[in-house]
Amino acid sequence: MDKHRFSLLLLEPGEVYFEDFSVHLQVKSDNQNSSEVGRLKICSKSLVFDPQDHLKPIIKILLKECKEIKHHESSKTNSAPHRPGYLTIVQGYVPDFQIGDETNTNVLEVICNQYVEIFEGNILAPYKFKNNERTFLFSLNYANIKDCLPLVCQLHRASTLPAAEQNQMVAAIELSRQSLVKFDPLWLHDVDERIVLEMTGHKITPLVMNHGRIILSTSTLYYQPFNKIEPYHILKINLKDIKNIIKRRFLLQHVGLELQCGENHLYLSLKNRSKRDELYEALLAQPSLHLDDSQQEIMALHWVNGSISNYDYLLYLNSQADRTFNDLTQYPVFPWVVSDYTSPELDLDNPRSFRDLTKPIGALNLERFHKLKERYEEMPEPKFLYGSHYSAPGFVLFYLVRKYPHYMLCLQNGRFDHPDRMFNSVSDVWRNVQTNMSDFKELVPEFYDTSSGGDFLDNLKGIQFGYRCDGTKVNNVQLPPWASDREDFVLKLREALESDYVSSNLHHWIDLIFGYKQRGDEAEKANNVFYYLCYEGSVDLENIKDWNERHSKEVQIMEFGQVPRQIFTHPHPAKVIHNIPQSLTVPHVKWKNIDNIEVREELLCHKEGITSVCLSNDARLVASVGRDGILKIHNCLAGTRERSVSLGNLPLSSVCLLPESSTAIAASFDSTLIVYDIECGRVVDQVRGHEDAVSCLCWAPSLKLLLSGSWDCCVRAWKVKLPYVPLKPASSLIAQLDHDDKITALAVNRSDTLLATGTSEGEVFLWSLNSFSIVKNLPGHKESVSCLEFSPDSTKLVSCSDDQSLKVFDLCTGTTVFSKCHIEKLKCLAWDGTTLLVGGAQGSLYLWDLINVILVKQFEAHQGAVLSITAADDGSVIVTGGEDRKVKIWR
Helix, strand or coil: CCCCCCCHHHCCCCCCEEEEEEEEEEEECCCCEEEEEEEEEEECCEEEEEECCCCCCEEEEEHHHEEEEEECCCCCCCCCCCCCCCCCCCCCCCCCCEECCEECCCEEEEEECCEEEECHHHCCCCCEEECCCEEEEEEECCCCHHHCHHHHHHHHHHHCCCHHHHHHHHHHHHHHHHCCCCCCHHHCCCCCCCEEEEEEEEEEECCEEEEEEEEEECCEEEEEECCCCCCCCCEEEEHHHCCEEEEEEECCEEEEEEEEECCEEEEEEECCHHHHHHHHHHHHCCCCCCCCCCCHHHHHHHHHHCCCCHHHHHHHHHHHCCCCCCCHHHCCCECCCECCCCCCCCCCCCHHHECCCCCCHHHCCHHHHHHHHHHHHHCCCCCCCECCCCCCHHHHHHHHCCCCHHHHHHHCCCCCCCHHHCCCEHHHHHHHHHHCCCCCCCECHHHHCCCCCCCCCCCCCCCCCCECCCCCECCCCECCCCCCCHHHHHHHHHHHHCCHHHHHHHHHHHHHHCCCCCCHHHHHHCCCCECHHHCCCCCCHHHCCCHHHHHHHHHHHHHHCCCCCCCCCCCCCCCCCCCCCCCCCCCCCCCCCHHHCCEEEEEECCCCCEEEEEECCCCCEEEEEECCCEEEEEECCCCEEEEEEECCCCCEEEEEECCCCCEEEEEECCCEEEEEECCCCEEEEEEECCCCCEEEEEEEHHHCEEEEEECCCEEEEEECCCCCCCCCHHHHEEEEEECCCCEEEEEECCCCCEEEEEECCCCEEEEECCCCCEEEEECCCCCCEEEEEECCCCCEEEEEECCCEEEEEECCCCEEEEEEECCCCEEEEEECCCEEEEEECCCEEEEEECCCCEEEEEEECCCCCEEEEEECCCCCCEEEEECCCEEEEEC
8 A cells, every 4th residue: 555545435425524633642541552643634423543654554433432532631740851742651651741841731532432443554454443442642743722622522422413413513514614714816827817716516536525615717727625635735727628528417416527637537516506507607618728529429420330449439428428437326337248258268250159238137037037027016116127236336346346445445334345245256247147136237347448458357456355155265356268367358358349249239238228228118118127216317315405314315326326317318320330231232332532622613604592403313414493593404524504494483492303314303482393305495394283382302213203392391202204294293193291391301212212301390201102101200400401311321311401400310210320510501411421511501511521420621612502512423523503603513
């Protein structure tokens, strides 16, 4: 152990450390006289003496075990020479404290029935409980007895009260003493620094809450503990060093705030939610704070695409769900993934080597599960299947006791667990979590962390944990036969975690722990129900006025385990093992060198803004329509105009070219579909398609189906005969898809099986083109949907909106896997499944890589909004149309 042996881990749960004094200690007993120099720590439930000689034990005296605490009065005069503040032991009797020829009156006398010796010989070991009466005399070296005695006596009286009254009395003492601890303005860095906010809160570290003052200035965040436990008394964090700020739960209440500063984290707990939010907003308002782009909204897509590992994604999900390494009650939770701990070799190509990730750990063994289910059915409300949780402080330290033995001693009142109940064998623990009626624990990240090399598995500190019933000494954890050492064990578990089998199934476990199967009806269906106090919202600690009840609930929440904050309410998408599945029947060519595109032709061809552009299949012709009611046909190769025709007095909203490239169909605000023969140069058909403006068109080639959307809140499907034969509503109109709001966007997938529709209210729907029935209602947007596009493999849909956001939906689960808010309304997009072009209302063209999920480039494309964009299949030609009346051809 090191020389700084005293810590708040030595105190009782919730105990307050007030202050300390330099003292000499004399122990009076029938057969023992000793003296030591050290520090006396005054705490709300105990007195702790930390000797200067680090081979001597720390002595902890619980106030409730004290018979008497008083000012020691001398009964003798000792003529032996005595230096101020030092003890002189005269043979034959216990001396009184003296200063020169005067009796020292600065002596605190403590008579107790029991005390505890801690870390004797500077060895980390279970505490020694001494159940015999002792008298301790503490001579204060520099302070006056009146600075110490009233506080100690007051705390002693409090220890005799019931828990609620004791807590109230201690809280009152703490509050009165806080006013004595001032923040010195001289600690500010310079004269320009100004204090913005000041409040009190707790600094949270594993198993410890330390009360202090939080001061936010224009450049620095200060944490000043009300005691002197911090090495430098005050913690200073430059705002420019803060990389991220995360709101957290603490004891299931939204009162926590975690600040990430590189490798260091500061975890704070405030009085209530409003105080937490006040500090959060004040931090964000400081100009000197520059947070990293956390890219939280892109992590799901990163993982689905395989851009980040399963390990990193699970760490991210834990953080999002308020799990942090600073709080053992909400420590990050990882799944058991391997089920074979007995074979000489681990076969990661065999599915039998893996745990079933679709089930909670308690439902893996059917025999045990049926017994649990029978008990559940007979149980009164609130029912629970599992009597213990998958993650709690005791379970975390069960795994990590060799690495953090001092945490276990704190949690278990100075004792380690019984040797036979410790983490002795990996295979034994795996067997137990499948068969024991009260063991359902999952794993901790350390099992998969190759950087630490499994250091938690070996007894590197040489702790004496005792002997098991069979006589074997508890030392290193016994590993499976397939692991040569702890590094090899962790490495192989990591390989298993990143394997194709786990990657293909991990989303099921995510649904159970962080997602839609975590609570409610879906949790019941998934047999994933825990004790009610594990869930957020089950109890409101802030409104419990009874101290006893509140303390009882806090202890239960801390010890029993907490369900992570729910971060998904829909099924989580699966990871794509291959970016383009082998089953994909539609040929697909990815765009190449798209980041090097530049404008090759610029055509000023309309009198008003261009609303839609469309390329022919061979990318030879481009059609454009605008608010001027004109249809234009240009030759992309020659840069020449081939046709220009006015189709009416009202704006045209959309245009599409039929496969043979000789027919264009335009949508008009006068509710009609206008068909134009390019070769003949004339309008060949005009059909009243809707009851209001036709807003968008799309074409399903294999079905020869034209789909039109309108402000009359419906989409109509028209069967088209090629070569083109005029449409007859009675026979050509084969389906109508009704909506509640105006239709603003349409898209058909490449296999012509799915239709996506977007509305003026931001809704996004998925329809079957086989049955013309709705498949899914996707999360959508806050404002009008501008454009939609399917990925080539039909597994995803991308959308943009006037709410400035870009979204990618996983169509298997209906969840949003990517969402990014821009600084302008987004009006159009084109996508090859990996690379995305998005046009904005202020003229920007954004180029996104949606595999690595990064914004590659931003172009200034038009003066005013980019209203339409289209691209050749291979990306060799890209055409944009803008509010500036220009068509631009990019190559």
